[in-house]
Amino acid sequence: MKILVRVIILILFSLPLIGNSQNCDNFFETSCILPSNWDYEINSQSMNIPMYSGQSFKYSAVFYEGLEYSICFCAEEGLGNIRYRLLSTDVYLDQIFNSDFDSNMAHMEFINKNTRIILVEVQVLREQGKRIDPTDKKCLGIIIGQKKIEDEW
Amino acid sequence: MKKKSILGLLVVLIIFGLSFCKSDSSKKNAQDQTLEELPEEMNYEEMTYFRFPSPEEIFGFIEGSNIEFIPSIVNEPENYKSYSNSRIQALNLGVYFSDLAYITLFEKREETFLYFTAIHQLCNNLTISAAFTEALLDRVHNNLDNVDSLVSISGDAYRNIINYLVINKKENTLTLMGIGAYVESLFLSISTIEEYSNKNELVQKIADQKYAYENLYNYSVQNLNNEYDKEYIEIIKNIKSVYDKMETIKIEDTKMSKNEDGKLILSGGIKLVMSEDNFNELKEIVTKSRNEIIK
Numbered sequence: 517m518k519i520l521v522r523v524i525i526l527i528l529f530s531l532p533l534i535g536n537s538q539n540c541d542n543f544f545e546t547s548c549i550l551p552s553n554w555d556y557e558i559n560s561q562s563m564n565i566p567m568y569s570g571q572s573f574k575y576s577a578v579f580y581e582g583l584e585y586s587i588c589f590c591a592e593e594g595l596g597n598i599r600y601r602l603l604s605t606d607v608y609l610d611q612i613f614n615s616d617f618d619s620n621m622a623h624m625e626f627i628n629k630n631t632r633i634i635l636v637e638v639q640v641l642r643e644q645g646k647r648i649d650p651t652d653k654k655c656l657g658i659i660i661g662q663k664k665i666e667d668e669w
Numbered sequence: 670m671k672k673k674s675i676l677g678l679l680v681v682l683i684i685f686g687l688s689f690c691k692s693d694s695s696k697k698n699a700q701d702q703t704l705e706e707l708p709e710e711m712n713y714e715e716m717t718y719f720r721f722p723s724p725e726e727i728f729g730f731i732e733g734s735n736i737e738f739i740p741s742i743v744n745e746p747e748n749y750k751s752y753s754n755s756r757i758q759a760l761n762l763g764v765y766f767s768d769l770a771y772i773t774l775f776e777k778r779e780e781t782f783l784y785f786t787a788i789h790q791l792c793n794n795l796t797i798s799a800a801f802t803e804a805l806l807d808r809v810h811n812n813l814d815n816v817d818s819l820v821s822i823s824g825d826a827y828r829n830i831i832n833y834l835v836i837n838k839k840e841n842t843l844t845l846m847g848i849g850a851y852v853e854s855l856f857l858s859i860s861t862i863e864e865y866s867n868k869n870e871l872v873q874k875i876a877d878q879k880y881a882y883e884n885l886y887n888y889s890v891q892n893l894n895n896e897y898d899k900e901y902i903e904i905i906k907n908i909k910s911v912y913d914k915m916e917t918i919k920i921e922d923t924k925m926s927k928n929e930d931g932k933l934i935l936s937g938g939i940k941l942v943m944s945e946d947n948f949n950e951l952k953e954i955v956t957k958s959r960n961e962i963i964k
Contacts, residue, residue: 610922628935
């Protein structure tokens, strides 16, 4: 009987956790390990997004002149690999960086010489043959880091 | 007694189980749909998330470009007591965050606590006190001698509130807070310039805020859906329309290249040119909007 009571209590306590499994609140803040020697301040434009494999979206953020930025992607286990590209929005949408050419790196860093909006196109890759399941959401963190440029360019 | 406890637990379990089964059945139905058949809110294929810097980041960018401290231009911290409408409270929560970023930039420690208190009180009034707790206010109190800590706490507080509002599906409040913060930060920056000069670095940095306004405008359109909020979108739209009149000069094609240390450098793009007419028109619209918000 004691075992039955323990099982019931265990189930009751685990229900809220099951219910929140697609809740990405504070995902990157609590679950992402940033690259070693990452000495950036986290920018307020960072965010967490619930995603499913095969989904894509766009993310538009403002980058100020004279700062060094780091863009990190942190996917919850099982979500899939991330492909992304940066687009300039000056007149037309022009590609300025494509993760495909950099072995799917999970983060990239750059020095920004002019204030601008950068549009980031993100796609979560799904395994070939695997069906898209929009109900099977997992978390993706986009972490923007910024710091002042150490040396004048 | 034992039997009663077990019975009680079983009843609770059945209630939980029923609600759980309900969400499970909706899950099953959604699984049977193809992506094309999904309701609009579930199809994120074309979703664009717009983001914009915080007041602390705006003033961090402006810092060093001869911005002055003028004590009389910030909104008085005790004015929060007169804001009874929740929309006005949300707007002025943003206003106070910008005031806080402005005064911490000039290391005005005594005033800092008053602004943190005003923010704390407005959070209470907006029933989002969990986003700005007494503990955070205590942290401010214990760090009044350390400006770097105050800047850091201010940033943490802003991010906490954003997270809290997003988690609790209060994007409407978050948008109004963003509008208040942006109008105030622009008002503070522009009010410190007595006379326009195209050589003034601060004028250029004010011009560069065009991009943040673009994203704030798009974010506002996504999140302020009811009739009562339309007038606040108009505020941003009017400011954006002045920005849109600015001349743009192409520096060179935007390109990513590597320097000798192997670092990526993003260069080129467009230089925004703010004329004296643009500046004066912007100053007039921003001052009018800001005075409406804080009255």
